[in-house]
Amino acid sequence: MKEFIIRFLPEKRSVSVDKGTDLLTAAIRSGINIYNSCGGEGVCGRCKVIVKKGKYRTEYSGRIQEKEQKKGYVLACRTTPESDMTVHIPEESRLSGIEVLTDGAKASRLSGLYTPAEDIQEEPQHKTKPKLFKHGPLSTKIFLKLPRPSIDDNLSDTDRLFREIRKNHDIPVMQMGLANIKKLPGLLRESNWELTVTLGNRNGTTEIVIIEPGDHSPENFGVSLDIGTTTIVAYLIDLNTQKVLAANASHNPQVDFGEDVISRIIYAEKEKGLEKLHHAVVDTVNMLIANLVNEKSLTLDDITAVMCAGNTTMMHLLLKIDPAYIRKEPYIPAANSIPVIRAAEAGIKIHPRGLLSCMPSIGSYVGGDIVSGILASGMDNTKDLCLFVDLGTNGEVALGNKEYFLACSTSAGPCFEGGGLTSGIRAMKGAIQKVSVKDNALSIETIGGLPPKGICGSGAIDIISVFMRHKIIDRSGKIKDNKICEVKEEGRVKRITLVDKKSSGIGKEICIDENDIKNIIHSKGAIYTGIEVLLKEAGYAKSDIKHVFIAGGLGTSLGIRSAINIGLLPDLPEEIFEFMGNTSVTGAKMGILSQEAMEKAYSIAEKITYLDLSASPGFMNNYSAALFLPHTDINLFPSVKEIL
Amino acid sequence: MDRLIEKWQDKITEVRIGATKEQGGTRGKNITIGGETGIYFIKDEDKCPNPPAIAMEVWDMEPSEAWSETLKSCFGAALKDPAEWAKMCVEKFSADMICLRLAGTNPDTKNDSPEKAGKTLEKILKAVSVPLVVIGGSSPEKDNEVMVHCAEVSRGENCLFGIATQENYKTLAAACLSGGHSIISEAPIDINIAKQLNILICDMQFPADKIVIHHATGALGYGLEYTYSIMERTRLAGLSGDKMLSMPMISFVGHETWRTKEAKSGDETAKEWGSAKDRGILLESATAAAYINVGADILVMNHPKAVEETKKMITKLCKA
Structure with a gap:
């Protein structure tokens, strides 16, 4: 097969590809990340590049304006080389690297995306006052001095260790793996019977995860993660003091394979697709953890636990579980709750025996990020009717209180995360x-x-x-x-x-052009209709809602007034709205610090009833009524009627 | 047992089509439609202040292949002259209004100029004194030119111009506003878009009492039930106080009926369908009957016999 050399500017990075390979694939292979929302289908028009030299074959779509065509603009995913080529990748087609997100974090508080550690210390004052959960992290380190064995006290080393632990802790069921049992006798005798034990909560039982000589109990750290469809956020947490020590964020490099979960599930079906998607996310997670560890001069072995929250598809891809059936009728995931496993099993690099726990999901299209968000908002502690809206790609909406929850996924699209807009970021x-x-x-x-x-x-x-x-x-x-x-x-x-x-x-x-505006109207219409359907199914009027929590990475702040004006959020008094930023990582932090919070998360997941909007009668009619500013029925928005 | 009488919050907006001399035009009389106080013809609910009007369709070109022989034979040589044709519809077949379809302006037919269309319109205005409905040649771009010119030459006559759609309403609405005409706003069987379009047109300072709604028309057996139910919902919304859905409605019954193969094909097609002579007329009358019952205020029809039958039915229903 013929090979051509593609040279990318301004990096001057060259890559050799077979004839028939598109420029998008070539760029990714050379290590340059290009926007590619549609997964290389030639639809989104985000992967524009400029051909400087060389012959090529391309398909023009409406996404390239005539003026641009003359300048050599093509869609990278629709263009294949016919000779060696030189291609310039313009700034707007590039995915910004992590430096944009981490650099100067103190200067601006990206609460939606990335909150600097010093801002996270104080729990935000929520109107619903989330319950303070009892400290009981996923993994606990305790220092023990064991009495030496004698003829009168002749318990085995393992039982001796268990007995010592139970002197201070009420743990009826305990287990220890073979590796640790093998290691124990020598370790005890060499360490003068003084050791640090890491206890992990594993699915209702307690495991002795790690044993190490001497006192290491003050050094116990964990990482909480939000694996978003577009962004991955990580917090480094001191599991003893419960403080967030550092935070880091990156875009989810799976974006290279498609901007929404569906196009990624389709990609996973391709040869080695699942593997590529899995590595993309795990590599990023490992890089974030390594950055956090370096920043605080720790070692990877100091990290004993990781807690993840993300939508169901993201969790499947993280754990390399085939997500194919999520997309196919009747939309069944492989698992909603993942038991606590070793992080190493998923390829996450922390202490080799360290644990990984995942927030439970509700179903294929409402995931652990929403459970995490509900946990963080504290709306399950109140009798008041609360609404939770996640302005992410999937646009999940949940309605309820301590008694029950109804949730739906509105497939709002990536607009609120900057996707699908000519100049969106x-x-x-x-x-x-x-x-x-x-x-x-x-x-x-x-x-x-x-x-x-x-x-x-x-x-x-x-x-x-x-x-x-x-x-x-x-x-x-x-x-x-x-x-x-x-x-x-x-x-x-x-x-x-x-x-x-x-x-x-x-x-x-x-x-911003009319197509962008149309996209935004479609997104806001989907979310509003989701809210409307939930209210109707639950038999409430919008005036019954007492608190509204908005989650999402759409900015450092959100103009509630503007969101009501365009008909994204229901016309309710502004003071009942609260923009909470990334609630997924906040909930994950609560989960890693408290077993009680985790139990709460499980009970929240159990309480949530998933509603399939497409099965709701009248949904399409409501939706088309919402595709207007603010709404076809202006009487639903009396405060907007006044200003129009 | 007492009959339950539904009391509606609101009534349908009255729209006047045509302008007499006193009103700045040259029409012999004008026609008011709408004003229903309840569901059409329900005793004691709808006072039926303005019975449905029937407009007969006249083209600016001879509808050679488009029309069946049965239909063409009713008008004979008049089909070659729009003014004669219109006159015949009014004088011989008692049409309440004339609906001029400017089919000849479509680039795929004769691509007639806006000026030529304007001349035809002027001739018809002279030939008959009833109010006029004027619709374009189904080519949105060309219609924009043609309708602007026609709205200008018929300035002051308060014709009902169409058809404004969500994608293409501004030019027509502006032309109607300046020429003092009324407008047909059309949405494809979507009550939300219908309402949105009316809001958008009204946002241009267009008076709401000069708008007539068209929800697409389906002939009997060709989607009539869809248009019927959307019209019913519109009417219920209008009577319940939704001002942006309380306009009268128009249905292009003739045009849709005579496109069906049942109406067009001859005796040889299928014996069990009955005689070709009656088939189209029956279909057109039956379709019209359905639309009258759901609240259509203007029926645009083709066959004189169907017009006659429909008029009889309207009279009977109004009396009852």
């Missing part, structure tokens, strides 16, 4: 997250005050709200001629430039 520094009109001109604010790089979720919500109020768009989201911003039109699609080429941080204008 995840909540990172330089992301536009606030927009206002001052002196008849648009004024923008970015995260960290940096030159704008794109629009994140809360920015998108703000933009639609501002455009609607200032009649820059009509109520169906179509751009109108107006006095505030210039309207350009290409191929019948109108667009508005928010930041020109000169002022932007990516050397290209940042804009």
Whole structure:
């Protein structure tokens, strides 16, 4: 087979590929991450690259404008080389590396995505006052001095150890693996009968996970993780003091294989697909843990436990379980609760005998991240009716209180995480997250005050709200001629430039077009309809809701008013809303620190009834009514009616 | 036992089509539609202030292949001259209104210019004194040019222009607003989009009492039940106080019926279908009957015999 050399600029990185290999695959192979939301299907238009030299074959889609075609723009996933090539990968097609997220964490608080450790110490003051759970981490280290055996006290080494542990701890069932039993006699005698035992909670029994000579009990650390579809967040936690020592985040590199869970499940069905997806996530988790350990001058052996929260598909991929049946009717996952296993079994590098626990899921499309979120919000402790909305790719919504929960997944799409928008980016520094009109001109604010790089979720919500109020768009989201911003039109699609080429941080204008607005309207309509259906099924009116918790990585803050204006959230008094940021990792932190919290998580998962929206009568009708700003029935939004 | 009388919060908006001399036009009379106070023809609920009106369809070109022989034979040579054709519909077949379909402007047929369409419209306005419905040639881009011109030449006549859709309503709405006409807003069997479109049109300062809703029309056996149920929902919403769904409704009964193979094919096709002469008429009348019962305020029809039967039915229903 013929081979061609593809040279990528500006890195000047070359890779040799077979004829017929597309440029996207070539770029990934050379180690350059390109946006690729649709999994290489030529649909999303995010993988634009510029051909500088060489012959190629390409399919143009509506995603490349005519002007761009002339400049050599092609979709990397739709282009194959016919000769050696030189290809420039522009800034906007690149996935930002982790440095964007970790750098300067103190300067701006990315609560949605990544909260610096010092900000996490104090538990946030929630309106529902989540119960403080009894300290009882996934793994506990205790220091013991064992009495030496004698003719009168002739218990075996193992029983002697158990007896000593039980003197202080009420643990009826204990187990110890063969490896530790083999190690025990020598270790006891060499350490002068003084040792540190790591006790792990394993599915209702207690395991002696690690034995080591001397006193290491003060050094007991764990990591809590949120494995999101787009972002992975890790906290390093001192399991003794219960403090978060450091935090780190990265994008989920599985994005290279598809932006949503469905396209990843499809990818997993390809040859070696599951393996690639599994490695992508595990490698990132290991890198995050290694970074955290280095930052605090610890060793990997000091980490004895990991707690993960994520949606059902993410958990399958992390554990390399085939997720195929999640996608196929009647949508059955391999497991909702995963027993506590050794982290090493999943490829996670901590202490080789360290434990991995996962937040239980509810079903194929409502996962452990939601259980974690409900746990973190404390809404299961109150009699008041609470609503939980996760503005992520899957857009899960849960309604309930201490008695019961109803949950659904609305498949909102990646809009609120910056996906599916011409200039969309995840909540990172330089992301536009606030927009206002001052002196008849648009004024923008970015995260960290940096030159704008794109629009994140809360920015998108703000933009639609501002455009609607200032009649820059009509109520169906179509751009109108107006006095505030210039309207350009290409191929019948109108667009508005928010930041020109000169002022932007990516050397290209940042804009929003009618298709972007349509995508946002579809996402917000899906979430609103999900809320509506849950309320109807539970037999409540929206005025019965006493607290609303918003979770998600859409920015450091969320304009609740804007979210109501566009019809994303129900028209309720602003003070009952609370933007909580990443609740998945918060819940995972609670779970690793307290067995009681974990038990609570299991009871929450048991209480949740999953509702399939597609089976709900009238869903499509409600949905199409929600595809308007704020809604076809303006009477549902009296406060918005006043300002329109 | 007492009959339960449903009391509705609201009534359907009255829309006046056509302008007399006093009103700035040249029509001999105008027609008011809508105003229902309940479900059509339910005794004591609907006061039936304005019976449904029947508009007969006239084309700006001879509908050679599109129409069946049965249909064409009713009009003979008049089909070649839109003005004569319109006159015949009013004088001989007692049409309440004329619906001019500008089929000849479509680039796939004759691609007639907006000016030519305007001339045809002017001729018809002179030939008959009833109010007019004017609809385009089903080519959204071309319609935008044609309808702007036609709305201008018929300025002040308060014709009912169509068809505005969600994708293409601004040009037509602006033209109607400036020419003093009414508008047909159409959504494809989706009550939400119907309402959204009415909101968008009203947001252009277009008066709500100059809008007539069209939900697509399905002929009997060709999706009638879908359009029927969406029209019923619209009517119930309108009577319950939803101002953006309380407009009168129009149905293009003739056009849809005479496209079906049952109406078009001759005697040889299937004996059990009955005589080709009656088949289309029966289908058109039956379809019209269904739409009248669900609340259609204007029926656009084709066959004179079907028009006659439908008129008889309306009279009977109104009396009862």
